[in-house]
Each structure stands twice: as C-alpha cells, then as structure tokens.
Amino acid sequence: MSELIFEKSKHGCTGCSLTHLDVPQAEIDIPTRAGIGLPTLSEPEVVRHFTNLSRKNFALDIGFYPLGSCTMKYNPKVNEDMAALPGFAQLHPYQPDSSAQGALELLWELDRALCEITGMDRFTLQPAAGAHGELTGLFLIARYFQEKGQKRDIVLVPDSAHGTNPASAALAGCQVVVVRSDSRGGVDLEDLKAKLSDRVMALMLTNPNTLGLFDENILTIAELVHAVGGLLYYDGANLEGTCGYARPGDMGFDVVHVNLHKTFSTPHGGGGPGSGPVGVKEMLEPFLPVPVVTKKADGAFALDWERPQTIGMMRSFLGNFLVAVKAYTYILSLGGTGLRQMTADAVLNANYLLSLVKGTYELPYDRICKHEFVLSTHKFGQWGLKVTDVAKRLLDKGFHAPTIAFPLIVDGALMVEPTETESKGTLESFAKALLEIEEEARTHPELLKEAPRHTPVRRIDDVAANRSPVLRWK
Amino acid sequence: MNPTDRIYTKDHEWSKIEGNTARVGLTAYAQEHLGDIVFVDLPPVGKEVKQGELLLVVESVKAASDVYSPLSGKVVEVNEALASNPEKINQDAFGEGWVVVLEIADPGEAANLLSAADYDTLLASQH
Amino acid sequence: MRYFPLTPDDRVEMLGALGLSSTEDLFADIPAAIRIRQPFSIPALFEPEVVERLESLAAKNLNTKSTSSFLGGGIYRHYVPAAIKHLLMRAEFYTAYTPYQAEVSQGTLQAVFEYQTMICLLTGMEVANASMYDGATAVAEASLMARSITGRKRVLVAGSLHPQYRATLRTYLHLQGLELVEVPWDERGALDLSRVCAEEAACLIVQSPNFFGLVEEMSAAGQWIHAAGGIFVHAFAEAASLGLLPPSASFDADIACGEGQSLGMPPSYGGPGLGIFAAKEKYVRRMPGRLIGEALDADGQRAFTMVLATREQHIRREKATSNICSNQALCALNALIYLSLLGEEGFRQVAEQCYHKAHYLAERLQAVAGLKPTFAAPFFNEVAFTIPGSPQALNAYLLKHGILGGIALDRDYPGLANSWLVAATEMNSKEQIDALVARVAQWRGGLA
Known part of the structure; x- marks a missing residue:
C-alpha cells in the first residue's frame, strides 16, 4: 500500500535541526499565517519513505530504457560530482563577475565546444529545456525579420515533428502550417514548395527526423527555404544521430537548439531539469538573450548586459548552470574522437537491433536508420491489441518500453532508441523479448492485455483518473 | 445503421431538427473512434457559431478532438450532465449523450448535410 | 571509452550482420559535401584530468559557502539537510525519464503528487503543477494563462516584480501582442495602484515580498483587480517567506507562482531552481505543465498517473496551453524532501x-x-x-x-x-x- 508522506505524519517529530537564533528577536510587523499543515516526521522515516518510493521506479541505472527521441544514455557519475563542487553549486548569480571567473570560463568553453560540434557561431545557455530553446530560437528569428522590416508569421512544421515544435510556434505568435512526409519518411519536397511563401518565417526540422531517418534532401530543403527568405530551425533532439558526422550548421540551419540532457548525458531526473542551449549563425548573434558571456582582451570573462538589439531574457540568470557543468564534463571526457565514436555506436546499435526484429515487426520506412527507428504495431490490431499492450508487456519482461504512439504518421508506433551505452547482449535480449511478445500476441493475447503483472502496480485506470481528477492529498 | 430522424456531417456529428432548433450530438461511430471520453469542453449558452466553425472540444485520455458546428446558429442549451458524466456520449451517443441545442440561423444550410442513408454509405466506404 | 560497452569485435560482428564493411557505411546517406571525416579538435581527457580541470575552474570562483554572503534577489542560501543529497542521488530517481510508463514510475509519480500537495499547502491554492523552469517563466506562463481565461491583452505588473522576471515577461508577451503596463511603487516602496487603470486588464501580477524585500498589502490589490474582472497573480521570489506570511489563497489570488530554489537547493549560480505554479481549481484546464493525479490500478490498488495531458504539447500541439515538456522534476523532488524533513x-x-x-x-x-x-x-x-x-x-x-x-x-x-x-x-x-x-x-x- 502506497502511503503518502502526509499519512505517515505524527505530532511531535522533526527531521531537521536548526541552530538557535543568535540575534535578538525582532517584533514581527508583517501579517503572519496560522499553520501550514506540513507533515512532521523524523529523519529516518523521511529517508525510508523516499528510499521506498525510489524502489518503485524503473531507471537507466537499472536497465534498458529505449525511449525514442529521448536519448536515455548512461549518466556518468563524475558529472554529478563536478556539478556538486561548492565552487559551482554555491555560486550566487549576483556575485561580481570577477569572483566567478571559473564559472564564466566554463560557460565560454562550452559555448566554443557546442559551436564546433554544431557548426554555429554563438550559443546562449539560458534556455532551460529543449522546448524553451525552440521558443528562444523563434523569438530570435522573429526579431531578425522585424529588424529587416519583413512581416512573416508562418512556421512550417513536418507532420513527423515533436509536439513542442507547433506548440512553441504558437507561443511565438505564429501560424503553424504542416508539411507532409514523403514515402521515404523525409520532407515531401513538392508539398514544401507549395507551402513556401514570403510569409514563411522558418521551417522547423529535426534531422535525423523522428523516424530516425536522415533527410538526404536537406541541402535542397535549405536552399528552398532560403530562396523565399525564410530561415531553418534545427530541433536538436536527435543530434545524437549525426554528431561528429555532419553538423546542422553545414546543412544550412540558421538556428539550432541542443538538448544537454539528451546528447550530452545529463540526467533526466524524472522529467528535468534539462538544458536547451541555442546556437545561431552570425547574423542572429546581436539578438541573443542577455546576459552573454564575453572574453575580454586581457583574458578575463564578463557578462555583457548592454546589447541593444537583444530579445531580452528567456528566464532568470544564466539558465540551468549546473546542467551545463555536467555537459561540459562529458564533452571533455569524450573529446572529438569520443563524440564520433558515441554516434557511431549509437547508430550501429540502432541498426543492429532493428535487424533483429525487422520482419516480425513492420518497418514502415525500410532504410538504414540513424540513432533510432520506428516500428508499426498495426498488425497487433487483428488480435485485439494496441501498441500500449506491447509496451506494458515489455515492462513485465524487465525493460522500459520505447516511446509509443509517436510519431503520429505511423500507426501504433514503437519508437526505439538504444543509445551507445548499451551492450550487444542487452540489445539481443531486448530483441528476444520483442519477438516473444509478438508470438504471445498471436497465441496468448491475454498476456499482453493483462500486462503488466510484475510491476509495483498493475495497469492503471487512466479513464477514471481523468474523469474526476484528484490532484492533491486532502 | 444510423437513426433516420436526423442529418449528419462528414465529421460524424448528428443534428436533429426540432422546429427552429437543432439538437446536436456525436455519432456512435465518432464515440467509438474517440474511445472513453473523459471531458467535454462545452460552449457557453448564447455563443454564436457558423456552420463548420469550432463548436466544442471532446477529450479522451490521450486525444482532444475539435467538434465543428453542423449548422450556423446560437447555442441555446448545453447538456450540463456531460460536465460530470462525459461517458454519456459513449453510452448513448444518439440519446442522452447529445451535446448542445442550436437555434438555427439559416434553415437552408441543412441541405449541406447528409441523410442517414448517405452517412451509412460514407461509413461503409471508410472501412 | 569507458562509457561504451561495444568491443571492437562486437562492432565488426554487428556490421557484418548488417552486411556492411565499415561504420562509415551507416552514414552513407549524408551528402558528401557536408560529411565530416575528421573528429572535432576537442581533446579527450582521462577521468583524473577531467576532475582536475573542473576542480581548477571551480577553484577560481568565490563561493558563498566559504565566505559570508548577503546576496538575495531571488536566490537565497538556506541550510540544506544532509539527507537530501543522499535521496536525490538515488539513481532510481535521477536516472529516470518523465513518467510516461506509470506502472514503473510510481516513485516519481507519487513524489510529484506529494509535491503538488505541498505546494497547495504552502500557497493555500487548490491545484499545483509538477513544476516550471523557474520563477521568471512561471510568471510569464501565469500572464498567458490569464490572457487565456479572460481573453484580454493588458498585463499589469508591479515595477517591484523581480527585474529579470519582468524582462522575461516582456520577451514572452512581445510577440503575442500583449501590452505590458508597469505599476509604480509609492514612497514607502509599496504597490501604488492609484496611477493605473484596472479596466480590460487580463491580470495584475504582484510580487510579495517584492524585489525590495517589502511585504505588499495583497488583499487590497486582489480586490482592486477582481472588481475589474481580472486575474490576480501572486508572485514570489523567496519561497521561504511562505513559512511566515499568509498564503496566496488568503488574499484570493487566482494564481500563485514563483521561485522555489530556497526549498533545499543550493544557489547554483542561478539554476537549476524550481518554478512553482499553483491556481484555483476552476482554472485547471487552462494551466500549463504536467499534472499528476491519484488513480487505481487493475487490482484496485492506489496508484498515480499523469492526468489532463490533453492540455499539453505532445497531444494538443499548437493548441496546447504551453510548450513546456521537460520541467524541473528533480528540483520538485528536492523541495518535497526538504519540506518533509523540515516539517x-x-x-x-x-x-x-x-x-x-x-x-x-x-x-x-x-x-x-x-x-x-x-x-x-x-x-x-x-x-x-x-x-x-x-x-x-x-x-x-x-x-x-x-x-x-x-x-x-x-x-x-x-x-x-x-x-x-x-x-x-x-x-x-x-x-x-x-x-x-x-x-x-x-x-x-x-x-x-
């Protein structure tokens, strides 16, 4: 039974010890509140509560976590140690630049490294996540056209795009127009041409796309978009697929965001914090959010707040700084050769795993994939089963499920991303599980329908939970 | 077979003309396709809509679907029961699961809608 | 490379199984003109060298722990009980993804449910989401939510709201065609509503304690904006104040939002912190961000799952209430453990x-x-x-x-x-x- 921390609370306990007040008590001249209702427990009880909660999670350090487009790779332990150094974790954002030279140098060096990796000219590390990066990028592009005196309000988004792309475009005040995918899973060039006009501000593209396929027409696409004066935005969720083999900057992208919590190994933390630095080509640099880290002639670093053309701020301070520390640690650990090997292994793992299940599972776009691939579970319908049933059965077999029901253009999609930090043996056991499940679906569909059985809780009644939502304990 | 006492849109809504008003709902096909409905975002009474414009949104756990108005008119009644029991649409799409009553602005628009027989044919062609 | 389990033999064997002779063949679909053949110039360091490099960078900074600091402005140094880092560093928490597969994510889901409850207790509000990026973006989202509720385009914001929150608001609202009006303060430093007009305002955003540390008279401000049909937003940059000051609901705030770094997180040079966001229940469908709800599993056991996801980008795409996907989940857990320990x-x-x-x-x-x-x-x-x-x-x-x-x-x-x-x-x-x-x-x- 999962008791809540509030239900374990009892009077007379505390889990902390504060030092005595060593100054005289002042008269309290502000309005004050009565009780809050926080639980009261001793430290061992709190520790046991959360330790037991943690045991109800599947996690990367426990097993294979092949969530497509999420890049669930191993999170190196040294990254965590480095981010916890008091010289980083105990810095205050308002302390003078002169007293934070090491932090500013780190941000500067990470900027340089990301520029080399992506082929861009300058980065901002302020965006707190990928979607936040998208919004930043679109604001930058909008400001660019505003400066040029051009009125553009359409953002093109492929039908295979992440949901954040259209959501960010709408937040940026733009109209979203969807571009179809062609029979090879790439952008349909004819449809793109039909939708290009001088109202188009940008095309947002993930390459490799959410099918895990590299769009071979990327140079043509860039040419077409640039020809009508629009810009190209790169959603870096899938940077893992080409890092070290091709750079978005060389493909013709004008603005990119990268997800430090995907490609650069920082942990997902059950949903965050992430970090979504945005890189731009030179013509967009004046618009970057403030503050921008600069290196002065004498080698000292400083924060530049005086940038007249800036779009402003995207959030407070310098972004999720400690996430940047972890990513920088990772980049130094891998170096140029390691980054290339990272991608090579990620792509090899994906293709190898694909080869083990292809045939049994339908592959709508049969090409060499990059770091991930998408299968269709369409045929499970004949046994009365859905992709969710396949996913839940995988949980019973000790694996996390792939991303399901996305991208939308594939019926019953299973989107699998193994990453480079999995062994050949793990891939083979996962493939075996997928093949077993297909057989079970044919012979004992109830095994899938009734899954999961071996998890902390069984299949959850989402319908009831959504019809009358209970969002807090009372 | 869909009830013959009403007319249909290609987007799977039915309208039952009752004098100068029309009772509007989703078809059995629509509710089956949507799955368990968990929420209906009802429009306010008094809202004026044009034929084909967004009327309301119905939600299942993992989808939100726009419902477009089959006719132009003013919303004069909404099915308040759906606020606490959205499953009525799943249980009785052609009856207790109705969504709104519209005061019809242009009776001529009804001609743009499908008869039950035409709607049956449409469904057959989609299988 | 120590993070990569494939051996050279594995690679040869796997390529062979694919009918390929070299890794390069996996990238044959990249046009030659943009294909990179050489590794980047970034040197690879051994782990001891990496540690040395990072430690030397850290050593160049003056940190607030080894000195005495009186800096605030939205980031505060409070005592962080030792148990927190041990619990946060449990890999089951920090190496998990967003809880998409609820049956194997009950730890995260229950924790977020408890966090939502904690935030409701602190603010007195009825619903709280699973977190936003920080105080600034939480306030920006609040203004967009107020626009969505009221259909109005004027946002009134106290000039004594954190300058960086105001800067963020300006960036966010600019392209939405929303007008930002700053409300001045009087000679006491308190909000001065006498020089602005509440008509047609989507919301009034007031920070209390404000950026100057001053406690505002919130009830009067709330009544003033409510009389004109606007949304009242209580913003805060120091969550510790919620331990003493009246909760947001006591002055009828419709939305309470702000920075939660004070709840057990180090200053971290400004991030990651925690964007707190809570509201009245009647507005829950207009809320941004993830929400966790209580549920039952197939055996009738209590369980937790993501609910009302149709508001979110992965389902509603351009019609979503916000574009937020990754949030600050681990920081929310951090705050939850902190509040549980302090009690x-x-x-x-x-x-x-x-x-x-x-x-x-x-x-x-x-x-x-x-x-x-x-x-x-x-x-x-x-x-x-x-x-x-x-x-x-x-x-x-x-x-x-x-x-x-x-x-x-x-x-x-x-x-x-x-x-x-x-x-x-x-x-x-x-x-x-x-x-x-x-x-x-x-x-x-x-x-x-």
Whole structure:
C-alpha cells in the first residue's frame, strides 16, 4: 500500500535541526499565517519513505530504457560530482563577475565546444529545456525579420515533428502550417514548395527526423527555404544521430537548439531539469538573450548586459548552470574522437537491433536508420491489441518500453532508441523479448492485455483518473 | 445503421431538427473512434457559431478532438450532465449523450448535410 | 571509452550482420559535401584530468559557502539537510525519464503528487503543477494563462516584480501582442495602484515580498483587480517567506507562482531552481505543465498517473496551453524532501530566523552614519539601504575583505542609484552580520 508522506505524519517529530537564533528577536510587523499543515516526521522515516518510493521506479541505472527521441544514455557519475563542487553549486548569480571567473570560463568553453560540434557561431545557455530553446530560437528569428522590416508569421512544421515544435510556434505568435512526409519518411519536397511563401518565417526540422531517418534532401530543403527568405530551425533532439558526422550548421540551419540532457548525458531526473542551449549563425548573434558571456582582451570573462538589439531574457540568470557543468564534463571526457565514436555506436546499435526484429515487426520506412527507428504495431490490431499492450508487456519482461504512439504518421508506433551505452547482449535480449511478445500476441493475447503483472502496480485506470481528477492529498 | 430522424456531417456529428432548433450530438461511430471520453469542453449558452466553425472540444485520455458546428446558429442549451458524466456520449451517443441545442440561423444550410442513408454509405466506404 | 560497452569485435560482428564493411557505411546517406571525416579538435581527457580541470575552474570562483554572503534577489542560501543529497542521488530517481510508463514510475509519480500537495499547502491554492523552469517563466506562463481565461491583452505588473522576471515577461508577451503596463511603487516602496487603470486588464501580477524585500498589502490589490474582472497573480521570489506570511489563497489570488530554489537547493549560480505554479481549481484546464493525479490500478490498488495531458504539447500541439515538456522534476523532488524533513515547525523556524536575522542586520546598518533604509514598508528577509556613495564601490571594498555584499539596484532601477539591497537567511550568523556592519562602517569612514 502506497502511503503518502502526509499519512505517515505524527505530532511531535522533526527531521531537521536548526541552530538557535543568535540575534535578538525582532517584533514581527508583517501579517503572519496560522499553520501550514506540513507533515512532521523524523529523519529516518523521511529517508525510508523516499528510499521506498525510489524502489518503485524503473531507471537507466537499472536497465534498458529505449525511449525514442529521448536519448536515455548512461549518466556518468563524475558529472554529478563536478556539478556538486561548492565552487559551482554555491555560486550566487549576483556575485561580481570577477569572483566567478571559473564559472564564466566554463560557460565560454562550452559555448566554443557546442559551436564546433554544431557548426554555429554563438550559443546562449539560458534556455532551460529543449522546448524553451525552440521558443528562444523563434523569438530570435522573429526579431531578425522585424529588424529587416519583413512581416512573416508562418512556421512550417513536418507532420513527423515533436509536439513542442507547433506548440512553441504558437507561443511565438505564429501560424503553424504542416508539411507532409514523403514515402521515404523525409520532407515531401513538392508539398514544401507549395507551402513556401514570403510569409514563411522558418521551417522547423529535426534531422535525423523522428523516424530516425536522415533527410538526404536537406541541402535542397535549405536552399528552398532560403530562396523565399525564410530561415531553418534545427530541433536538436536527435543530434545524437549525426554528431561528429555532419553538423546542422553545414546543412544550412540558421538556428539550432541542443538538448544537454539528451546528447550530452545529463540526467533526466524524472522529467528535468534539462538544458536547451541555442546556437545561431552570425547574423542572429546581436539578438541573443542577455546576459552573454564575453572574453575580454586581457583574458578575463564578463557578462555583457548592454546589447541593444537583444530579445531580452528567456528566464532568470544564466539558465540551468549546473546542467551545463555536467555537459561540459562529458564533452571533455569524450573529446572529438569520443563524440564520433558515441554516434557511431549509437547508430550501429540502432541498426543492429532493428535487424533483429525487422520482419516480425513492420518497418514502415525500410532504410538504414540513424540513432533510432520506428516500428508499426498495426498488425497487433487483428488480435485485439494496441501498441500500449506491447509496451506494458515489455515492462513485465524487465525493460522500459520505447516511446509509443509517436510519431503520429505511423500507426501504433514503437519508437526505439538504444543509445551507445548499451551492450550487444542487452540489445539481443531486448530483441528476444520483442519477438516473444509478438508470438504471445498471436497465441496468448491475454498476456499482453493483462500486462503488466510484475510491476509495483498493475495497469492503471487512466479513464477514471481523468474523469474526476484528484490532484492533491486532502 | 444510423437513426433516420436526423442529418449528419462528414465529421460524424448528428443534428436533429426540432422546429427552429437543432439538437446536436456525436455519432456512435465518432464515440467509438474517440474511445472513453473523459471531458467535454462545452460552449457557453448564447455563443454564436457558423456552420463548420469550432463548436466544442471532446477529450479522451490521450486525444482532444475539435467538434465543428453542423449548422450556423446560437447555442441555446448545453447538456450540463456531460460536465460530470462525459461517458454519456459513449453510452448513448444518439440519446442522452447529445451535446448542445442550436437555434438555427439559416434553415437552408441543412441541405449541406447528409441523410442517414448517405452517412451509412460514407461509413461503409471508410472501412 | 569507458562509457561504451561495444568491443571492437562486437562492432565488426554487428556490421557484418548488417552486411556492411565499415561504420562509415551507416552514414552513407549524408551528402558528401557536408560529411565530416575528421573528429572535432576537442581533446579527450582521462577521468583524473577531467576532475582536475573542473576542480581548477571551480577553484577560481568565490563561493558563498566559504565566505559570508548577503546576496538575495531571488536566490537565497538556506541550510540544506544532509539527507537530501543522499535521496536525490538515488539513481532510481535521477536516472529516470518523465513518467510516461506509470506502472514503473510510481516513485516519481507519487513524489510529484506529494509535491503538488505541498505546494497547495504552502500557497493555500487548490491545484499545483509538477513544476516550471523557474520563477521568471512561471510568471510569464501565469500572464498567458490569464490572457487565456479572460481573453484580454493588458498585463499589469508591479515595477517591484523581480527585474529579470519582468524582462522575461516582456520577451514572452512581445510577440503575442500583449501590452505590458508597469505599476509604480509609492514612497514607502509599496504597490501604488492609484496611477493605473484596472479596466480590460487580463491580470495584475504582484510580487510579495517584492524585489525590495517589502511585504505588499495583497488583499487590497486582489480586490482592486477582481472588481475589474481580472486575474490576480501572486508572485514570489523567496519561497521561504511562505513559512511566515499568509498564503496566496488568503488574499484570493487566482494564481500563485514563483521561485522555489530556497526549498533545499543550493544557489547554483542561478539554476537549476524550481518554478512553482499553483491556481484555483476552476482554472485547471487552462494551466500549463504536467499534472499528476491519484488513480487505481487493475487490482484496485492506489496508484498515480499523469492526468489532463490533453492540455499539453505532445497531444494538443499548437493548441496546447504551453510548450513546456521537460520541467524541473528533480528540483520538485528536492523541495518535497526538504519540506518533509523540515516539517511544520522547521519550515516556520527557517522563515522566522530569516526575518529576525534580516531585521537585526537592518537595525545595525541603520546605526551606521549616512545609511538609511530606502523604503519604509515592512520587509521579510531583504532590505534596501540608500548609502552615501556607490554600491558597486562598497561591494568591491567588501569583496576585498571576503564578503559578498548586496545587490546594486541601479542597473535595473536607474532611479535608485545609491540603493543597495541586502538579504539575510538563517545561514548568516550574528558574527557575520556584525563583521559586515563593521566593514560598511569602515568604508563609510573612509569616505568622510
């Protein structure tokens, strides 16, 4: 039974010890509140509560976590140690630049490294996540056209795009127009041409796309978009697929965001914090959010707040700084050769795993994939089963499920991303599980329908939970 | 077979003309396709809509679907029961699961809608 | 490379199984013109070298733990109980993804449900989401939510809202065609509603305690905006204040949002922190962000799952209430564990100690000739002083003596040229405060 921390609370306990007040008590001249209702427990009880909660999670350090487009790779332990150094974790954002030279140098060096990796000219590390990066990028592009005196309000988004792309475009005040995918899973060039006009501000593209396929027409696409004066935005969720083999900057992208919590190994933390630095080509640099880290002639670093053309701020301070520390640690650990090997292994793992299940599972776009691939579970319908049933059965077999029901253009999609930090043996056991499940679906569909059985809780009644939502304990 | 006492849109809504008003709902096909409905975002009474414009949104756990108005008119009644029991649409799409009553602005628009027989044919062609 | 399990033999074998002869064949679909053949120039370091490099960078910074700091402005140094890092560093928490597969994510899901409840308790609000990026973006999202509720396009915001939150608001609202109107403060530093008009306003956003540390008269502000049909947003940049001050619901706030870094997180050079967001239940479908709800599993056991996801980008795409996907989940867990350890008494004590330390600091500073409080309104744990000279010069003097002084307000408020904002928390000992005051007096003496 999962008791809540509030239900374990009892009077007379505390889990902390504060030092005595060593100054005289002042008269309290502000309005004050009565009780809050926080639980009261001793430290061992709190520790046991959360330790037991943690045991109800599947996690990367426990097993294979092949969530497509999420890049669930191993999170190196040294990254965590480095981010916890008091010289980083105990810095205050308002302390003078002169007293934070090491932090500013780190941000500067990470900027340089990301520029080399992506082929861009300058980065901002302020965006707190990928979607936040998208919004930043679109604001930058909008400001660019505003400066040029051009009125553009359409953002093109492929039908295979992440949901954040259209959501960010709408937040940026733009109209979203969807571009179809062609029979090879790439952008349909004819449809793109039909939708290009001088109202188009940008095309947002993930390459490799959410099918895990590299769009071979990327140079043509860039040419077409640039020809009508629009810009190209790169959603870096899938940077893992080409890092070290091709750079978005060389493909013709004008603005990119990268997800430090995907490609650069920082942990997902059950949903965050992430970090979504945005890189731009030179013509967009004046618009970057403030503050921008600069290196002065004498080698000292400083924060530049005086940038007249800036779009402003995207959030407070310098972004999720400690996430940047972890990513920088990772980049130094891998170096140029390691980054290339990272991608090579990620792509090899994906293709190898694909080869083990292809045939049994339908592959709508049969090409060499990059770091991930998408299968269709369409045929499970004949046994009365859905992709969710396949996913839940995988949980019973000790694996996390792939991303399901996305991208939308594939019926019953299973989107699998193994990453480079999995062994050949793990891939083979996962493939075996997928093949077993297909057989079970044919012979004992109830095994899938009734899954999961071996998890902390069984299949959850989402319908009831959504019809009358209970969002807090009372 | 869909009830013959009403007319249909290609987007799977039915309208039952009752004098100068029309009772509007989703078809059995629509509710089956949507799955368990968990929420209906009802429009306010008094809202004026044009034929084909967004009327309301119905939600299942993992989808939100726009419902477009089959006719132009003013919303004069909404099915308040759906606020606490959205499953009525799943249980009785052609009856207790109705969504709104519209005061019809242009009776001529009804001609743009499908008869039950035409709607049956449409469904057959989609299988 | 130690993070990659494939052996050279594995690679050969796997390529062979694919009918390929080289890794390069996997990238044959990349046009030759843009294909990179050489690794980047970034050198690869061995782990001891990486550690040495990072430690040397860290050593170049003056950190608030090894010195005495009176910096606040939305980021505060509070005591973080030792148990927190041990629990947060459980790999089951920090190496998990967003809880998409609920059956194997009950730890995260229950924790977020408990977090949502904690935030409801702190603010008195009815619903809270699973977190936003930070205080600034939480406020920006609140203004968009108010627009969505009211259909209005004028956003009234206190000039005493954190300058970086206002800057973020400006960036967010600009392209939405929303008008941002700043509400001035009076000579006491408190919100002055007499010079703005509430008509047609989507919302009024008031920070309390405000950026100057002052506690606002929130009930009056709430009534004022509600009378005109607008949404009342309570913003905060110091979550510890919620331990002492009346909760947001007590003055009828519709949305309560702000920064939660104070709830057990280190200053971290400004991030990651925690964006807190709570609202009245009737507005829940207009809320941004993830929500966790209680549920039952197939055996009728209590369980937790993501609910009302149709508001979110992965389902609603361009019609979503927000584009947020990754949030600050681990920071929300951090806050939850912090509040669980401190409990009712402990959290109240932190808030009271902040109050008393800051008031002791203020009293001592007032005794220094030439220094006087910039504002007269009551404050919580942060207070602005008008000083005889440049705050930057004072800060530089203090830094020379190993003290991180206060915030010079002139960059954000040119009208407050000689104003210097100092904060105190339970971490500032009497000794530290006395030492600061002595140095300020010395500096003042040197000016004369």
